[in-house]
Amino acid sequence: MSAIALSPQVLAKYEPVIGLEVHVQLLTRTKAFCGCQNHFGSEPNTNICPVCLGLPGSLPVLNSQAVAFATLASLAINCEVRERSIFARKNYFYPDLPKGYQISQFDKPLAEHGWIDVPTADGKTKRIGITRLHMEEDAGKSIHDGFADSATRTYLDLNRCGTPLAEIVSEPDIRTPDEAFEYLTRLKEILLYCEVSDCNMEEGSLRCDANVSVRPWGQEKFGAKVEVKNVNSFRFVRAALEYEIERQIEVIESGGHISQETRLWNVAEGRTYSMRSKEQAHDYRYFPEPDLPPVIVSAEFLAATKKKLPELPEARRARMIAEYELASQDAFTLTAERAFADRFEAAARTARNPRRVANLLISELGGRLKALGLEQEQSPVSMAGVVHASDLLDEGKISSKQLKQLFDACFEKGEDFATVYEREKPRQITDTGAIEALIDEVIAANPKQVEQYRGGKKTLSAFFVGQVMKASKGQANPALLNELVVKKLEG
Ligand SMILES: [Zn+2]
Numbered sequence: 001m002s003a004i005a006l007s008p009q010v011l012a013k014y015e016p017v018i019g020l021e022v023h024v025q026l027l028t029r030t031k032a033f034c035g036c037q038n039h040f041g042s043e044p045n046t047n048i049c050p051v052c053l054g055l056p057g058s059l060p061v062l063n064s065q066a067v068a069f070a071t072l073a074s075l076a077i078n079c080e081v082r083e084r085s086i087f088a089r090k091n092y093f094y095p096d097l098p099k100g101y102q103i104s105q106f107d108k109p110l111a112e113h114g115w116i117d118v119p120t121a122d123g124k125t126k127r128i129g130i131t132r133l134h135m136e137e138d139a140g141k142s143i144h145d146g147f148a149d150s151a152t153r154t155y156l157d158l159n160r161c162g163t164p165l166a167e168i169v170s171e172p173d174i175r176t177p178d179e180a181f182e183y184l185t186r187l188k189e190i191l192l193y194c195e196v197s198d199c200n201m202e203e204g205s206l207r208c209d210a211n212v213s214v215r216p217w218g219q220e221k222f223g224a225k226v227e228v229k230n231v232n233s234f235r236f237v238r239a240a241l242e243y244e245i246e247r248q249i250e251v252i253e254s255g256g257h258i259s260q261e262t263r264l265w266n267v268a269e270g271r272t273y274s275m276r277s278k279e280q281a282h283d284y285r286y287f288p289e290p291d292l293p294p295v296i297v298s299a300e301f302l303a304a305t306k307k308k309l310p311e312l313p314e315a316r317r318a319r320m321i322a323e324y325e326l327a328s329q330d331a332f333t334l335t336a337e338r339a340f341a342d343r344f345e346a347a348a349r350t351a352r353n354p355r356r357v358a359n360l361l362i363s364e365l366g367g368r369l370k371a372l373g374l375e376q377e378q379s380p381v382s383m384a385g386v387v388h389a390s391d392l393l394d395e396g397k398i399s400s401k402q403l404k405q406l407f408d409a410c411f412e413k414g415e416d417f418a419t420v421y422e423r424e425k426p427r428q429i430t431d432t433g434a435i436e437a438l439i440d441e442v443i444a445a446n447p448k449q450v451e452q453y454r455g456g457k458k459t460l461s462a463f464f465v466g467q468v469m470k471a472s473k474g475q476a477n478p479a480l481l482n483e484l485v486v487k488k489l490e491g
Pocket of ligand 1: 047
């Protein structure tokens with residue numbers, strides 16, 4: 001939790017300005033500039049060669065699949081792809097970078113001038129600019145703990161050296177930690193839809209650094225910006241930004257000034273720590289990589305890549321809202337993962353009422369999975385099971401109360417819906433006389449509601465249906481019940 005407590009009045013005097021840099025590892029089979037396997041979790045220092053270690057005499061060769069993935073991602077975030085982009089050397093020393101430089105792109109990146117739209121709290125969308133997407137290689141990993149002598153030694157695993165990355169830099173268009181969270185969520189969703197990265201934050205295949213400054217409202221000039229590193233979940237990005245915004249305001253309010261620096265987020269303490277003063281681009285002595293030719297993206301290649309773009313999440317949501325009459329929030333839930341959205345759509349198209357399938361998936365199935373801490377893949381009820389249940393409900397063959405009981409049984413026994421339904425086929429009262437008797441009882445017990453109904457408040461029929469359903473212990477045939485209630489009330 002944030003240790004700073006400023007009054008809302010003080011906080012309201014300043015406008016935060018946030019920009020995000022996201023690194024994603026591309027899902028290529030081999031590394032960016034050599035034939036080594038691009039694989040997470042191998043034995044340390046087994047996927048390495050003279051090229052990714054930068055040994056004398058070795059020469060890099062660009063992996064065309066990395067360019068294809070980076071180009072696809074660029075188009076998905078609405079960037080203009082440069083026909084001719086240039087690799088550059090970014091020079092710095094770090095133990096996990098044996099070459100002494102990182103191959104990156106500098107003044108001529110692969111793609112620029114993109115944007116993505118993110119939903120805002122008031123139900124609208126906000127467009128966040130994307131400055132650039134450039135290709136680069138990852139560095140190795142320093143391992144500071146886990147060994148008997150970790151107190152005195154740091155170990156190196158260089159397997160990650162040369163892993164292809166796309167770095168996506170946003171414009172400083174983000175104004176709140178919540179917007180930053182939304183931007184990251186949408187960006188990750190798009191990248192997953194394009195299948196260019198697995199975006200697994202625990203394994204480091206998606207990493208985020210945040211630049212943040214504050215300025216008094218109305219001031220045009222940006223304040224000094226601080227880069228927050230080491231944030232390995234979107235929730236932590238939000239928390240780190242909340243903390244950092246308050247910290248900067250407090251410094252300014254107490255007469256101090258913000259120095260441009262890099263700070264590390266400490267999860268356990270919920271605060272940021274100064275790591276080093278912020279380096280400038282010229283500190284890296286960028287120069288064009290002499291061992292690699294320019295990257296040429298031809299018009300043909302670009303056109304072919306455009307054709308490979310999948311239907312992206314935002315477009316898919318809009319279409320699904322129209323096609324299945326979904327609520328916006330439900331559309332977000334159903335499209336969060338492409339494979340899940342595919343399975344939903346394939347099933348929904350066979351159902352009598354796709355909207356009902358969506359509702360059951362989210363409220364009945366989703367609710368139970370969430371309560372048990374299970375993933376969708378661990379659900380005992382299959383997508384076909386949900387469609388089956390939805391159809392039965394739609395045909396009035398089971399009531400919603402019975403559906404809940406059947407779902408409960410599925411989760412208790414770990415069985416799919418069809419199995420449970422065939423065995424426990426719920427009793428249903430379809431005898432008109434029996435239902436009418438129950439309706440008469442309910443009508444007699446609620447004279448006031450009857451009077452209101454007959455006075456024009458027709459929506460009260462739902463009240464009577466509910467009461468009779470309760471009296472029947474959820475066993476009255478819903479279609480028949482609806483019909484008879486209206487008949488009795490009107491009669
Ligand atoms: Zn290699």
